[in-house]
Each structure stands twice: as structure tokens, then as C-alpha cells.
Amino acid sequence: MTPAEGITISGSRTEGASNGPKRPSDAGRDIPVRDRAMSDLKRTGLYELHVELGARMVPFAGWEMPVQYPLGVMKEHLHTRAAAGLFDVSHMGQVILRCPPEALEALVPVDVAGLAEGRQRYGLFTDESGGILDDLMIANRGDHLFLVVNAAMAERDIAHLREHLGDAVEPVTNRALLALQGPKAEETLARIAPGVAEMRFMDVAVIPSDFGDLWVSRSGYTGEDGYEISVEETNADPLARAILAHDAVETIGLGARDSLRLEAGLCLYGTDIDTTTTPVEADLGWAIQKVRRTERTDFPGADVILDQLANGAPRKRVGLLPEGRAPMRAGTVLYADETDADPIGTITSGAFGPSIEGPMSMGYLPADRATPGTTVYGDVRGKRRPATVTPLPFRPATYKR
Amino acid sequence: MKFTEEHEWLDDVDGIVTVGITAHAAEQLGDIVFVELPDPGASVSKDDEIVVIESVKAASDILAPIDGEIVEVNEAIVEDPAKVNEDPEGEAWFFKIRPEDVSQMDDLMDEKEYKEFIG
Numbered sequence: 309m310t311p312a313e314g315i316t317i318s319g320s321r322t323e324g325a326s327n328g329p330k331r332p333s334d335a336g337r338d339i340p341v342r343d344r345a346m347s348d349l350k351r352t353g354l355y356e357l358h359v360e361l362g363a364r365m366v367p368f369a370g371w372e373m374p375v376q377y378p379l380g381v382m383k384e385h386l387h388t389r390a391a392a393g394l395f396d397v398s399h400m401g402q403v404i405l406r407c408p409p410e411a412l413e414a415l416v417p418v419d420v421a422g423l424a425e426g427r428q429r430y431g432l433f434t435d436e437s438g439g440i441l442d443d444l445m446i447a448n449r450g451d452h453l454f455l456v457v458n459a460a461m462a463e464r465d466i467a468h469l470r471e472h473l474g475d476a477v478e479p480v481t482n483r484a485l486l487a488l489q490g491p492k493a494e495e496t497l498a499r500i501a502p503g504v505a506e507m508r509f510m511d512v513a514v515i516p517s518d519f520g521d522l523w524v525s526r527s528g529y530t531g532e533d534g535y536e537i538s539v540e541e542t543n544a545d546p547l548a549r550a551i552l553a554h555d556a557v558e559t560i561g562l563g564a565r566d567s568l569r570l571e572a573g574l575c576l577y578g579t580d581i582d583t584t585t586t587p588v589e590a591d592l593g594w595a596i597q598k599v600r601r602t603e604r605t606d607f608p609g610a611d612v613i614l615d616q617l618a619n620g621a622p623r624k625r626v627g628l629l630p631e632g633r634a635p636m637r638a639g640t641v642l643y644a645d646e647t648d649a650d651p652i653g654t655i656t657s658g659a660f661g662p663s664i665e666g667p668m669s670m671g672y673l674p675a676d677r678a679t680p681g682t683t684v685y686g687d688v689r690g691k692r693r694p695a696t697v698t699p700l701p702f703r704p705a706t707y708k709r
Numbered sequence: 710m711k712f713t714e715e716h717e718w719l720d721d722v723d724g725i726v727t728v729g730i731t732a733h734a735a736e737q738l739g740d741i742v743f744v745e746l747p748d749p750g751a752s753v754s755k756d757d758e759i760v761v762i763e764s765v766k767a768a769s770d771i772l773a774p775i776d777g778e779i780v781e782v783n784e785a786i787v788e789d790p791a792k793v794n795e796d797p798e799g800e801a802w803f804f805k806i807r808p809e810d811v812s813q814m815d816d817l818m819d820e821k822e823y824k825e826f827i828g
Contacts, residue, residue: 381765382740382791563739563765633743633790635763660742660765667743689761689768 352398353484353544361559368562369460371399376561384564385662388530392490393560394551400485401462402538403469405453407476410604412446412453415472417587417607419597423448428510428525430595432587433468438612439583440590441468443575445536447512447525454512454523456485456536458577483523484544489534489568491706492556497524497535500550504535509707519543519550530565531572531705570668571661573627573700579638580625580656580670588616589672591625591700623653624678627700628669628686630693635660635667636686642671643685646692652677655686661702668702669695711814712823713774718798719814726814727802728774730762733827735797738764741790746782746804753779753806755813760803762793774817776809 349372358365363374374396376384387393405412409420418431425448433441442461447454457465462479469477488497498505501515507526515522523538539547551557566576575581581590586609600607601617630636640655658669669686677684680699685692711719716734720727735741743763753759753773760771782804786792792801808814818826 376739380740380794382742567765634745634761635743635768637768660763662765 350399352396353541354396354398354486354548357545357548358396358559363559363561366562369399369458371459373399374559374561376563377559379558381561381563381567382662384558384560385567387558388490388532388560388564388568389663390490391556391558392488392492392496392534392554393530393564394548394557395487395489395560395565396484396548397487397536398484398541398544399459401455401457401459401465402480402483402485403455403457403466404478404480405455405469405473405476406451406478407453407473409448409453411473411476413600413604413607415468415608416444416446417596417600417610417613418446419599419604420446420448420453421604422597422599425450426512428512428527432592432595433465434587434607434609434613435583436608437583438586438609438616440577440581440585440587440592441465441583443577443581443592445525445527449512449514449523460578480538482541483538484541486537486539486544486548486551487528487530487534488537488551488557489528489530489532489560490556491533492554493532493534494708496551496554496556497537499554500547501537507535509533509709517547519547522547526708529572529574530568531574531701531703531707532568533706533708566657567659567662570657570659570670571663571701571703572705573670573702575625575670576657585625585672586613586616586621588613588621589623589625593617620675623672623674625656625670626673626678626680627698627702628655628658628671628684628695629698629702630658630667630669630686630688630695632693633660633667634688634693636669636688636693636695640669640671640686640688642673642695643687643692644677646685652684664702670700673697710820711817712820712826713817714826715772715774716827717771717774719774719817721808721811721814724807724811725780725805726775726777726808727805729802730771730793730797731823731827732797735794738762738766738769740765741793744786744790744793744803746784746787747779749779749782751779753777762790771803773806775806775813777806778809779804780807781805 358374366375428447445456512525528534637658642653653673655671661668682697745761747759757773758770
């Protein structure tokens with residue numbers, strides 16, 4: 309409960325988490341503090357639909373976004389895993405890059421040149437000290453690249469891209485972005501856009517439909533099979549209504565989007581990763597393909613990142629399962645034992661996992677404490693509670709590879 | 710039934726006051742996933758933080774609405790916190806308290822005043 313919701317039971321005391329994100333970030337982990345007038349906020353092409361469906365709208369990364377619908381966070385989460393959930397992610401930044409794929413490699417430690425046409429890959433912008441400037445999706449669409457970046461970082465990312473790539477950078481400002489996630493996503497979208505069933509995880513395609521050309525990727529951020537669909541803004545509302553006409557589909561807000569991504573072990577930029585964390589510390593080394601480690605090693609922060617890849621990083625992002633039912637939320641300080649005065653790490657994301665039916669957290673621990681099975685202690689309201697280091701994801705992904 | 714500005718309800722039956730949170734509060738909190746209750750027998754003072762509720766969104770405290778002794782707590786909501794969303798003003802009460810000074814309840818709102826308060 310936060311003041312943002314217009315009601316306080318004695319004052320919310322969640323460590324860090326409920327007072328709004330420490331930094332701008334791109335998901336609904338927190339219910340952001342209503343710190344500016346709604347009138348300053350941007351609205352997506354689905355705003356009217358959200359309101360019509362009874363969404364609770366909150367400010368998020370400069371946008372007025374649905375945090376939940378009448379179904380509620382828990383049921384929205386479970387529905388996505390059981391059937392299909394429709395998410396408005398239009399606040400995220402869409403960018404076209406008309407440059408040779410290698411040119412982007414100057415900014416990301418990712419193999420872009422080797423990305424086949426019609427394929428997408430997770431990527432990271434890094435800085436000179438090896439920190440993460442943002443995470444993003446990079447798709448090869450033949451004569452250009454298509455990027456999707458975090459809402460709160462979009463402006464900075466575009467400036468960063470322009471500084472290095474100049475006129476090649478074309479922000480896409482007239483398209484909405486929807487995500488349809490869950491085991492029924494395929495059969496639902498296939499009725500509107502035949503062809504999506506043949507796609508496999510991380511494929512991208514342009515698919516004609518009654519709603520204009522859809523830029524579809526078979527991906528998402530929930531750990532479920534599903535799609536992200538870029539659609540002309542004027543067609544976004546009718547497309548969303550057509551998808552929602554199928555019984556399997558419910559609209560899902562930022563609240564459930566956050567618990568879904570956390571169960572899937574996925575990072576939230578500004579919360580789990582930022583410029584103070586390297587890809588290796590964040591356990592995202594898999595996003596740095598071999599060719600970028602051995603041959604094309606000219607990316608920002610390469611000296612730090614390559615050294616950590618070879619010799620290990622001092623700390624590591626881990627999954628943690630708290631004992632009992634009390635969530636250990638973002639900001640919870642971690643200790644090696646029940647009495648030691650010196651903290652060893654911090655929780656960066658923590659919530660109740662509706663599908664795993666228990667609390668779950670992610671955080672950073674020293675490398676020698678990061679082995680699965682290790683017990684650490686989190687300070688929850690002045691009491692040290694045990695939590696066990698656990699492999700991520702908390703719930704296995706169901707991608708269609 | 711009396712109500713606090715902290716969205717608690719108090720039901721005085723023969724000198725023992727049952728306390729829970731209002732339906733409005735439960736709805737605003739969202740799905741409740743964790744409840745921590747005081748120990749039976751504990752002496753509490755008004756405004757002590759004696760209950761912790763965690764919803765899918767955040768943690769909140771519930772304050773003791775009056776001075777008194779906790780005589781019973783509802784373990785059923787610790788076992789199944791979702792009950793608080795299902796029946797907050799009935800089965801999902803939080804604790805029963807023996808008031809030290811019943812007159813402390815005089816300042817609380819009645820149902821009509823509470824409805825106006827939440828507007």
C-alpha cells in the first residue's frame with residue numbers, strides 16, 4: 309500500500325520498494341508515487357480501452373499506465389500462465405536503425421553482425437566502465453535493425469545512438485506495442501495474423517493483417533511463449549479489442565507483468581541492473597557471444613567485462629527463496645549469518661510469486677556466497693530471516709524454440 | 710461497529726473488541742500474501758505497529774486502535790492470507806483485544822462517518 313493509491317494503513321513501510329523506483333525503470337514492480345500531475349503524462353493508443361476495462365492507472369516512466377485491472381494482480385498473473393494475457397507495452401521505445409549491423413556493435417557487446425535476418429536477440433548498451441546503460445531487444449529485419457528499449461531510458465538511448473550513428477537512427481513514434489503472452493497466445497494471434505504459428509522463439513516477421521502490417525516477434529518478458537506486436541497507433545485499439553474478443557485473453561497490468569518477469573528470472577533495468585552493475589555481475593554473460601569475447605572485442609567497457617568473463621566478477625546476481633511467506637523486497641539488506649554486523653549484499657527485486665506460491669527475490673551476493681544452496685539472511689523489519697540462493701528462473705520458461 | 714482512519718473496523722461484543730480491516734482497505738491493498746499477527750497475551754498501546762500485511766504490492770502496518778491486551782488472533786489468515794480479500798469484515802478478522810479504556814473508542818467513526826471518510 310502506498311500513498312499513491314490514495315489510502316494508507318498506518319504508512320507503508322516496505323523497504324525501498326514502495327517509495328517508487330530508485331531510478332526510472334520499466335515495469336510495475338513498484339506502484340510509483342503519484343509525484344506529478346497525471347496531465348503531464350503521455351497516454352498510449354490504448355488509454356481509452358484501459359479506462360473502459362476498469363484499469364487502475366498510475367504514472368510510470370512518464371506514461372499513464374494500467375497497473376492492474378479489476379481481476380487483480382494475482383489472478384492476472386495466473387491467467388497469463390494458464391491461458392493468455394494482453395499487455396500494453398507501448399511506452400517502450402521502438403527504434404529503426406539504418407546502418408550496417410556491425411556499426412551497432414560499437415555500443416553493445418552483442419554479436420549483431422551474426423544475427424540472421426528475421427531473428428532477434430537480447431542485448432545491452434554498456435558504458436566505458438562496463439556498467440549497463442540499458443537492456444534492449446535487437447532484431448535484424450533485412451535492410452535495417454529494429455530495437456526495442458526501456459521506456460524510461462528511451463530518450464537517453466536515442467541520444468546515445470545518435471551520437472554514434474547519426475542519421476541512421478529513426479525513432480518510431482507512430483506505433484503502439486502490445487505483448488500477448490501465455491500458452492494460448494499462439495492460437496489467439498494466429499486467428500488474426502496467420503503465419504505467427506510458424507514462428508519460433510526470437511523470430512521476427514512483418515505480417516499483414518486487417519490492422520495493417522504487424523511487426524511481430526515471438527518473444528516477451530514473462531517466461532511464457534508469446535509475441536510482441538508492433539502496430540500502427542491508429543490500429544492499436546481495434547487490434548487489442550480483436551485479441552480480447554477471444555475468451556482465453558485477459559488484459560494484464562504492470563503489477564502482474566513484474567511478478568511474471570521476476571518468476572522468469574528476468575532483470576528489470578533501473579532495479580536489478582544499471583550502470584553500477586556489469587553484465588558479468590548481473591549473470592548476463594550469455595548475452596555476450598563468443599565472437600565478441602575473442603574477435604570483435606571493441607565495445608564500451610570491454611577491458612572490465614572481458615576480464616570478469618575470464619576471471620570472475622566479485623559479486624553475482626542470484627535468485628533467493630526466502631523461508632516462510634514474507635516477501636523480501638527490494639532494498640532488503642543481506643547478511644552472512646544471524647548476527648554479523650557487516651552486510652554482504654542487497655535484494656534488488658522481491659515479491660510474492662503467484663505461480664510458485666511463495667516469496668521470491670533477486671539480489672547481489674559476493675561470488676563466494678552465490679552458490680545455489682547457500683543460506684543468507686535478510687533484514688525484514690528488524691528480524692533476520694533466512695533465504696536460500698536458488699538457480700534462476702524460479703519457474704522454467706515455456707518458450708517455443 | 711466503529712472505524713478508524715487507518716481503515717480498521719472494531720466490533721465490541723461484551724467487552725471484547727474484534728478488529729479487522731475494512732473491505733475498502735482490502736480492495737485497495739490488493740491481493741494479500743502474508744500476515745503477521747501479535748502474540749496472544751501481549752499488552753499493546755494505541756498506535757503500536759502490531760500487524761504486518763504484505764500484499765502483492767507492498768508491506769503495510771496495522772496499528773493498535775486502542776490500548777489493551779490481545780486475547781486472541783486469527784491464525785486462519787496467517788495460513789491463508791487470501792481470506793482477507795475474500796471476507797475482510799467477517800471471517801478474516803485479525804485479532805481480539807480487551808480494551809483498557811473503552812472510552813478510547815468514543816472518538817472513532819461510525820459506519821456513516823467512515824463511508825464519508827473514504828468518499
